[in-house]
Amino acid sequence: MCGIVGYTGPREAYPIIIKGLKRLEYRGYDSTGVALQNGGVKVYKKKGKVAELEEAIVGKNLHAHVGIGHTRWATHGEPSDRNAHPHQSSSGKLAMIHNGIIENYSQLKNELIKKGYVFHSDTDTEVLLNFIEEIKTNNSCTLEEAVRIALKRVVGAYVILLVDADDPETIIAARKGSPLVIGIGKGEHFLGSDASPMLEYTKEVVYVNDYELAIVRPDELILKNLGNEKLTPYVQKLDLELAAIEKGGYEHFMLKEIFEQPQTIYDCLRGRLDASNGTITMSGIQQYADQIVKASRIVIIACGTSWHAGLVAEYIIEELCRINVEVEYASEFRYRNPVITKGDVIIAISQSGETADTLVAIETAKAKGAIILGVVNVVGSSIARISHGGAYTHAGPEIGVASTKAFTGQLAVLTMIALKIAYIKGSISHERYMHLLNELQEIPEKVAWVLKNSEHIKKIAEKYKDARDFLYLGRGYNFPVALEGALKLKEISYIHAEGYPAAEMKHGPIALVDDSLPVVFIATRDAYHEKIVSNMQEIKARKGRVISVITEGDEHSTSLSEDVMIIPEADEIVAPMLSVVPLQLLAYYIGVAKGQDVDKPRNLAKSVTVE
Ligand code: F6R
Secondary structure, three states, X not given: OOEEEEEEOOOOHHHHHHHHHHHOHHHOOOEEEEEEEXXXXXXXXXEOOHHHHHHHOOOOOOOOOEEEEEEEOOOOOOOXXXXXXXXXXXXXOEEEEEEEEEOOHHHHHHHHHHOOOOOOOOOHHHHHHHHHHHHHHHHOOOHHHHXXXXXXXXXXXXXXXXXXXOOOOOEXXXXXXXXXXXXXXXXXXXXXXXXXXXOOOOOEEEEOOOOEEEEEEOOXXXXXXXXXXXXOOOEEEOOOOHHHHOOOOOOOHHHHHHHXXXXXXXXXXXXXXEXXXXXXXXXXXXXXXHHHHHOOEEEEEEOHHXXXXXXXXXXXXXXXXXXXXXXXXXXXXXXXXXXXOOOOEEEEEEOOOOOHHHHHHHHHHHHOXXXXXXXXXXXXXXXXXXXXXXXXXOOOOOXXXXXXXXXXXXXXXXXXXXXXXXXXXXXXXXXXXXXXXXXXXXXXXXXXXXXXXXXXXXXXHHHHOOOOEEEEEEOHHXXXXXXXXXXXXXXXXXXXXXXXXXXXXXXXXXXXXXXXXEEEEEOOOOOOHHHHHXXXXXXXXXXXXEEEEEEOOOHHHHHHOOXXXXXOOOOOOOOHHHHHHXXXXXXXXXXXXXXXXXXOOOOOOOOOOXX
C-alpha cells in the first residue's frame, strides 16, 4: 500500500506533491512526508494524515522544483515520525520513499550494521536506502547503477523513488509488484502510485512495468530494465476527468460513490447489453468463450468485497451455466499448491487491480496453464494487464476505502458473463435469457429508487448506532450480501458484525441473540423467501431485534420486523445489486453517527499491495 508522488520540472513541487498525496490517502494515512531539493535534500515528515504534516510545516522554506512525497500504511515499524517516509541515507544526501515490503531486509540490515551503519527507524526502507548508498560509495558509481545492483539482491515488492543532493533535477524510480505511473508534461514529469496526482497537468502517462527502472528529469524520461537495456516507454492517454476524483458536494466519497451507482451500473452495461436484440457484447470474454463453455470448472479468486461478488457469481454461474464454480480467497489459494490444470478458467476479481495476493494467485494459476479472466475496475492496473481477457467494471475511481460502487459493478459484469456463457452453451432458455437481460437493464433505475429512501435508512442507523454487535443473515444469492453488509459495518463503524447463511444461524450464532442484538435479514422475495421468514420468526421468538431488507409490498415480513428497508421487485439473480444498497447506506450512516472517519477507517487502506 502507501501512496507515492514525485515531481521534477519548473513548477513549485511542494503543492503538487501535497495535493497528490491527499488524493492517494486512500492507500494509507498512518504518516506523511516529503523530500524537497532545496540546497540539499530537505525532509519533512510526521505521523498522521497529510493535512497534519501540512499544518506542522507552515512557515518553512518549502521552495523546490523537484521533490518526492509519501503517505504510509505501516508494514515494518509502528506509525510514528521516525518511521515515516522519506528516509535519508547515512550521508544525508539520498532520500527515498517506498511502497512495498523488502522481505530480506534483516539480512541486508545485519550486513550493514557490521559495516558500522546506524539505523534511525524500524523500516525495511531505510535498510534498502543505505544498502544502495553503500553500493554507490563502494563502486563510485551513479545512483542509477547503485539502484540497479541493489535491486538484484532484493527479495520482495517495491516501488521506490529516490532523490540525490548531488543530482538535484533527477528522480530515480523502480518498480516490482507495486504500481507506478509517470505523467509526461512539457518540460516536466510527474510520478504517482496512480494517475490522480497528475490529472490536471497531463493526460499522457506511462505505466511502469515490473523490473523496470526510470531516470526522470524535467526534459527526459529514460526507461530501462534491470539489465541496463533501454526500453521505449509506451505512452497511453488517460481517460479520466478531475471531477471523478472530487467529492462533488457530498460529505464523503463513500456517500458520493453509493449515490453514483445508478450511473456506474449504467456505464457498466452501456455498449454491452442490448436487451431489445438479446445480445451481450464483451470482446474480452468472447475471445475465450469456447474454452469457458468447455471448462469443467471455473475458479474465482479475489479478496474482501470482491470475494463476496465472486460468491454471488458462483451461485449465478452454477445456476445459469451449469459449470462447477469454486470461489477462493487469493491469500489461501496462492500458498496451498492448488490443483489447476491446463484449460481451467480463472476469474480474478479486483477493484484496484493491484491486490498483491490476487496478483500472485493469478500468476500461480497462469503458470499452470489456466486462462485468466480479469474483472477489474482500474484500467491499466497490474491484474488487468496480466489477465488474458476479461472485462472492466467501469465504475470510475473509487476513493472511499470501503468498496461500494465497485461491488455492484462487479456484480453487473459477472452477471453479464454468466448470461453470455449460458446463452452460448445453451444452458438457459431463450425466454429466461431475455427476461434476465431486461431485468439487468432495469437495475440502474431500481438502484435510484432504493436511494430515494436514504433518509429513512439514516433514521434506522441513528436508532441502532450504539449496538455492540450485529448479525446479518441471508440465503442463496443474498447470503454473500449478508457477508458484504457485515463487512461494510465493521469497516466503517468498528461495530462487530457477522454475516451468516440464515439457516446456519441455528448451528451456533443463535446463542448470541437477545433483546439487544440487531439482526439484519436480507429477505427479499426469492425462491428461499418462506425459509428466511421462518428464520425471522425464530429470531423474533428469542427477542432479537429484526431489521430486514425486503421487497416492496411484503406485508408479512414487515409485520415480523422492527424496521424495514425496501427494494423494488426484481429477479433473484439481479437482486443482490439492489439489496446491498440499503446495507451500504446503513453502514455509512452508522459510521457517521458514531463520528468515524468513514472514508479513511483506521488500519485500512484501499489498495492492499502487501500480502
Ligand atoms: C472492503 C474492501 C476490501 C477490498 C479488498 C480487495 O470494503 O474494499 O475488502 O474489497 O481489499 O480489493 P480489490 O478489489 O482492490 O482487489
